[in-house]
Amino acid sequence: MQFVIVSVVAGNPKPRSRTLDAATRVATAVTGTAPDHTIDVIDLGAALLGWGDPDVAAAVRSVAESDLVVFASPTFKATYTGVLKLFLDQFETGEGLRDVVAVPLMLGAGPAHALAPTTLLSPVLSELGATTPAPGLYLLDSTYETDGRAEEYAERWGRALVRAASR
Amino acid sequence: MQFVIVSVVAGNPKPRSRTLDAATRVATAVTGTAPDHTIDVIDLGAALLGWGDPDVAAAVRSVAESDLVVFASPTFKATYTGVLKLFLDQFETGEGLRDVVAVPLMLGAGPAHALAPTTLLSPVLSELGATTPAPGLYLLDSTYETDGRAEEYAERWGRALVRAASR
Amino acid sequence: MQFVIVSVVAGNPKPRSRTLDAATRVATAVTGTAPDHTIDVIDLGAALLGWGDPDVAAAVRSVAESDLVVFASPTFKATYTGVLKLFLDQFETGEGLRDVVAVPLMLGAGPAHALAPTTLLSPVLSELGATTPAPGLYLLDSTYETDGRAEEYAERWGRALVRAASR
Amino acid sequence: MQFVIVSVVAGNPKPRSRTLDAATRVATAVTGTAPDHTIDVIDLGAALLGWGDPDVAAAVRSVAESDLVVFASPTFKATYTGVLKLFLDQFETGEGLRDVVAVPLMLGAGPAHALAPTTLLSPVLSELGATTPAPGLYLLDSTYETDGRAEEYAERWGRALVRAASR
Numbered sequence: 001m002q003f004v005i006v007s008v009v010a011g012n013p014k015p016r017s018r019t020l021d022a023a024t025r026v027a028t029a030v031t032g033t034a035p036d037h038t039i040d041v042i043d044l045g046a047a048l049l050g051w052g053d054p055d056v057a058a059a060v061r062s063v064a065e066s067d068l069v070v071f072a073s074p075t076f077k078a079t080y081t082g083v084l085k086l087f088l089d090q091f092e093t094g095e096g097l098r099d100v101v102a103v104p105l106m107l108g109a110g111p112a113h114a115l116a117p118t119t120l121l122s123p124v125l126s127e128l129g130a131t132t133p134a135p136g137l138y139l140l141d142s143t144y145e146t147d148g149r150a151e152e153y154a155e156r157w158g159r160a161l162v163r164a165a166s167r
Numbered sequence: 168m169q170f171v172i173v174s175v176v177a178g179n180p181k182p183r184s185r186t187l188d189a190a191t192r193v194a195t196a197v198t199g200t201a202p203d204h205t206i207d208v209i210d211l212g213a214a215l216l217g218w219g220d221p222d223v224a225a226a227v228r229s230v231a232e233s234d235l236v237v238f239a240s241p242t243f244k245a246t247y248t249g250v251l252k253l254f255l256d257q258f259e260t261g262e263g264l265r266d267v268v269a270v271p272l273m274l275g276a277g278p279a280h281a282l283a284p285t286t287l288l289s290p291v292l293s294e295l296g297a298t299t300p301a302p303g304l305y306l307l308d309s310t311y312e313t314d315g316r317a318e319e320y321a322e323r324w325g326r327a328l329v330r331a332a333s334r
Numbered sequence: 335m336q337f338v339i340v341s342v343v344a345g346n347p348k349p350r351s352r353t354l355d356a357a358t359r360v361a362t363a364v365t366g367t368a369p370d371h372t373i374d375v376i377d378l379g380a381a382l383l384g385w386g387d388p389d390v391a392a393a394v395r396s397v398a399e400s401d402l403v404v405f406a407s408p409t410f411k412a413t414y415t416g417v418l419k420l421f422l423d424q425f426e427t428g429e430g431l432r433d434v435v436a437v438p439l440m441l442g443a444g445p446a447h448a449l450a451p452t453t454l455l456s457p458v459l460s461e462l463g464a465t466t467p468a469p470g471l472y473l474l475d476s477t478y479e480t481d482g483r484a485e486e487y488a489e490r491w492g493r494a495l496v497r498a499a500s501r
Numbered sequence: 502m503q504f505v506i507v508s509v510v511a512g513n514p515k516p517r518s519r520t521l522d523a524a525t526r527v528a529t530a531v532t533g534t535a536p537d538h539t540i541d542v543i544d545l546g547a548a549l550l551g552w553g554d555p556d557v558a559a560a561v562r563s564v565a566e567s568d569l570v571v572f573a574s575p576t577f578k579a580t581y582t583g584v585l586k587l588f589l590d591q592f593e594t595g596e597g598l599r600d601v602v603a604v605p606l607m608l609g610a611g612p613a614h615a616l617a618p619t620t621l622l623s624p625v626l627s628e629l630g631a632t633t634p635a636p637g638l639y640l641l642d643s644t645y646e647t648d649g650r651a652e653e654y655a656e657r658w659g660r661a662l663v664r665a666a667s668r
Contacts (some may be wrong), residue, residue, distance in 0.1 A: 212383065213380035215383070216347060217347065243419075244422055244423060244427060245461040247419075249417070249423045250423075251423070252414075252415065253416030255411045255417045256347075258413060278430075294411045296412060
């Protein structure tokens with residue numbers, strides 16, 4: 001288990017966001033160690049709007065070569081952000097996340113969008129070829145640090161996720 | 168692996184349907200052996216409309232105690248059938264499919280609904296607590312016996328599914 | 335406006351449910367008059383599991399001939415019920431709700447499934463040919479009688495709904 | 502009817518795309534006249550990644566002040582693009598498209614994603630407050646110019662759309 005490579009991807013237009021922090025906490029809670037790679041998508045800037053940028057390609061590669069990745073987004077318009085989708089659009093359909101175990105994570109201000117990680121974000125990750133054993137996780141951005149939900153999720157799903165990610 | 172208990176659930180209003188046949192083929196292709204239990208939901212009849220029927224309870228239990236289950240439906244109105252959902256409504260939210268690896272399968276007349284198993288059926292199985300490592304599978308009801316798609320799916324996802332289902 | 339024919343359809347396995355009551359309130363709030371037809375789906379019983387029953391056909395016809403219909407369901411497993419879907423499966427794809435303005439309504443115990451009427455129920459009604467100008471409405475089954483949400487929805491969307499329904 | 506203000510929004514990372522062309526054709530087929538405003542989202546460039554840019558604000562305003570808008574995207578990863586979502590993220594939740602009749606349009610290489618405009622794009626437009634009487638339209642990017650589907654859609658839904666858009 002200690003050889004699983006873990007990454008987090010945060011798709012918030014604000015750098016160093018609570019989204020990124022929550023993703024890091026979830027990755028740590030699920031795997032027991034801090035993530036190896038962190039992609040704060042907004043750092044890639046305008047290169048996300050086109051194809052072929054080397055920094056974007058390097059970020060895509062580090063995600064594709066991970067064993068387990070937390071993909072995190074705030075909730076904008078009842079679903080994941082355009083910023084996160086821009087990054088996901090850079091992966092190859094059906095192949096880009098092959099052999100990657102993906103954890104869909106969304107944060108929001110209230111409970112109304114709790115379904116979105118499972119019904120909206122998870123299918124996109126599936127389309128990229130990811131393995132998605134667990135449902136998505138939805139956290140409240142005002143309480144995620146202390147409400148214990150990330151830990152409950154890790155307790156419920158951590159074993160299945162790490163097992164799927166172990167080669 | 169030979170100890171994985173495998174079931175198929177088919178939610179077609181017609182008994183002995185192509186849905187059931189396709190589900191059995193997929194279960195066999197994925198696991199290498201014929202399913203241990205077969206639930207043709209329509210056989211449960213009017214008891215599905217209420218709660219507490221012993222035959223329904225026995226069917227629910229045999230599914231809940233399986234390690235890997237193919238949940239299959241024809242495509243009605245761009246999604247799974249009312250008959251299948253009636254049966255799924257009998258399971259306990261978050262717990263009814265705990266420790267069950269679920270494979271969402273839908274059949275249809277044309278390709279337009281290929282997304283439905285992943286975006287519509289899979290989230291319901293997640294809500295029941297199932298582990299869903301692989302995307303859903305969509306088969307054409309006119310060609311599934313010979314088009315090789317069930318075998319491709321088994322080739323692509325069988326190892327991850329059986330691994331997740333093995334205790 | 336007084337010539338708009340209004341119906342409510344409630345898909346709760348319990349007859350005379352809060353689902354039916356809420357649907358009636360929403361229809362009344364939106365149109366200003368009590369519904370002309372009420373279909374409590376569970377009353378149709380085991381005939382829903384097959385095709386060609388005359389009572390089911392009469393219920394389908396009365397809905398199809400309405401101008402505005404509230405389709406209501408409790409939230410089971412994060413989506414509409416099998417009972418409601420059984421009834422919807424009786425309509426012809428693309429045509430069964432032609433010229434019907436549909437209002438998707440779901441009730442639940444908590445706020446987590448607030449998206450479901452718009453993302454899950456509304457597309458099924460669209461697939462049947464319905465006109466769906468407004469988003470779905472989600473009500474809490476413990477407070478819908480007094481929390482004013484049905485009235486807010488009627489205030490926000492009533493004019494567009496009635497206008498679309500007027501011939 | 503001649504006073505309806507019509508816009509098209511195309512969210513393709515390539516400027517002057519087939520997406521934009523198809524959106525213009527659909528708007529014209531539905532309303533009988535060429536669109537008044539055209540937003541090729543990619544023209545807004547890196548300003549889409551932040552908030553408060555005056556060109557983005559002007560584009561948002563011209564859409565918000567329209568009566569009928571075709572929102573168009575190619576299919577990337579089984580859903581709309583990150584580029585389109587970036588632009589939609591600039592609108593105010595529940596209000597940004599108030600009194601706008603929205604037509605969700607997606608183009609793809611094959612028929613497998615035909616559901617996406619109705620199940621994925623339409624709910625985002627609803628969340629922004631748009632009126633969405635008609636289902637989404639999915640066109641094949643290789644045949645949309647001649648296959649007659651845009652015209653069929655206009656025939657089936659044009660009257661309801663224009664009526665909803667007329668003040």
